[in-house]
Amino acid sequence: MRQKTLATELEIDGRLLPINTYGGTRACYVELLKLIKREFDAMLSWHQKVLMVKVDIHVHADVVGSTNAIMTDYLDRMREWVGGKQYNAKRMGYVWIREVSTQGGLHYHVWLMINGKDAKSGYNFIEKSRQIAERHSHRGYRNVPYPPKSKDGITKEYFYLVRRDNDSEYNKAFYHVSYFAKERTKDKHNLSPKGKNYSASRITPNPNPRTVKQALPKTTATDKPLHMMTDDYLAQITEKEKGKQRMTDVNEALETMFTSTGIDRPPRTDIEF
Numbered sequence: 001m002r003q004k005t006l007a008t009e010l011e012i013d014g015r016l017l018p019i020n021t022y023g024g025t026r027a028c029y030v031e032l033l034k035l036i037k038r039e040f041d042a043m044l045s046w047h048q049k050v051l052m053v054k055v056d057i058h059v060h061a062d063v064v065g066s067t068n069a070i071m072t073d074y075l076d077r078m079r080e081w082v083g084g085k086q087y088n089a090k091r092m093g094y095v096w097i098r099e100v101s102t103q104g105g106l107h108y109h110v111w112l113m114i115n116g117k118d119a120k121s122g123y124n125f126i127e128k129s130r131q132i133a134e135r136h137s138h139r140g141y142r143n144v145p146y147p148p149k150s151k152d153g154i155t156k157e158y159f160y161l162v163r164r165d166n167d168s169e170y171n172k173a174f175y176h177v178s179y180f181a182k183e184r185t186k187d188k189h190n191l192s193p194k195g196k197n198y199s200a201s202r203i204t205p206n207p208n209p210r211t212v213k214q215a216l217p218k219t220t221a222t223d224k225p226l227h228m229m230t231d232d233y234l235a236q237i238t239e240k241e242k243g244k245q246r247m248t249d250v251n252e253a254l255e256t257m258f259t260s261t262g263i264d265r266p267p268r269t270d271i272e273f
Contacts, residue, residue, distance in 0.1 A: 003030040004183060012037050018175040021182075032181035035200050036095050039113065040174065042203035043093040044164045049116030050093075052173050053125045053159040054109065056145055057133065061106040063140035066191050070140050071096055071108060071199070077132050078125075082114050086124070089114045095177065097198045099185040105142075106187065111177050113201075122159025164209075 004027040010019050012034055021028055043050045057074065064070050075094060082089040093113035100106045112125060119125075126146060133141035147158040160173040186197045 004028065005030050005033075013041075018171055018178070019181075020175055020179045027183045028178060028181040029183060030181075032097075032198055033178060035198070036111075036177055036180065037174070039093045039095055039200050039203060040162075040170065042205045043091075043113045044162070044170075045206035045209040046091065046203075047115045047117065047164070049161055049163045050113050051116045051119040051122070051159065051161055052177075053112045053122035054147075054176070055112060055125060055129045056107060056109055057129065058104060058107045058142040058145070059140045060142050061100070061190060064106060066195055068098060068195065068199070071098075071110075073136070073139055074110070074129075074132060074141075077136075078112065078128065081128055082119075087114060087118045089118060091115075091203060093201045093203045095180060095198070095200045097180045098187045098191070099197075100187040100190065101185045106190065109180055111180065116161050116163075120161065125159070 005019065006021050006024045006027050008019055008021055008024055009016055010030070010033060011017070015037070017033075017037065019028055019033065040050075057070075059070055075092075075096075079092050081087075082092050091114070094110060096108050096110040098106075098108055126144065129144040133144045147155050149155050157176065160169065160176070162169045162173050180198070191197070
């Protein structure tokens, strides 16, 4: 992670994104910003909306040591949980960073992402993470704090529901997680020579993303979609009803045709089929 930026906005893959550099005073690593955007886009290629949740995990440096094995343990447990009965999620995206500070000691920031169709809030993710830390403290977990509150007692934002084509939601979430890329407080002393201060899920993008909006099927006077007006359907009603239904379908089609072209429509047909 060599290239850094103090810019408050950065164009990545043709998209101008807001970056939290504290007004241009604290540099962020460009490589990590690109990695975060890649995970955003990969998850949104599979899901029309994605729930994104920030979790902080404090650990004991003397137990965790110079590796990130505790992150492997945490993510394996979370992946198993989101894939269970409650969410039945097929995939879980993530980005994590390792930091050390005077106040917080050694800790990780984790950004989790799953299908927003199945999950609407980040509360359960915090509770599950706290449960993991408490039950497996012998592995080096110290604690998972609740999201911080503002001076007026309101919980600060820690989760976002981002819809695929909503730039405002995307940018808001990206601005929040962009501080993961900050240069300050990265652990540069405790890691092994091959150790990393960050990692990501590297979700494979969907080669054929589903469209967000789907047109409603056209219907006939019977409220049956046009593609359902088949011989199999007509065989279920009486011969007289067949004639009436086909006459209705013809008149509906003619009405649509003349309306769209602006040509005056001749009198309705009384021919029965």
